[in-house]
Amino acid sequence: MYLSKEVKADIFKKHGGSEQNTGSTEGQIALFTYRINHLTQHLKKNHKDYATERSLVKLVGKRRSLLDYLKKKDIEKYRSLIKELGIRK
Structure with a gap:
């Protein structure tokens, strides 16, 4: 599996x-x-995998919700996190 205990x-x-x-x-x-x-x-390799595409969209929505929550709670942590993860271009 791509996400082992050690990576997590x-x-x-x-x-x-x-x-x-x-x-x-x-x-x-x-x-x-x-x-x-x-x-x-x-998905770059398997562009017709629609089930994975759907789960990706759901995951992006969950992350968006958490980012909005973090932005309301602590703007400085939000800014440092998006810079560290490279989410915004």
Whole structure:
């Protein structure tokens, strides 16, 4: 599987503060971004995989909701996170 325990723990350690803090908004956004990038690469090779395309759109919507929440709660964390993850161009 593309997302092993070690990769997931590393994502949460880097963005969520600790490996056990899997519910943090920053950690969830980072995890969604990793998954979105993986699915995007998959769809570049398999452009007729509509089920994956649908799940990608749903995942982007979830990330968007979390980003909106983080923007309302703490604008500085929001700005640093999008810069670190390279979400905005």
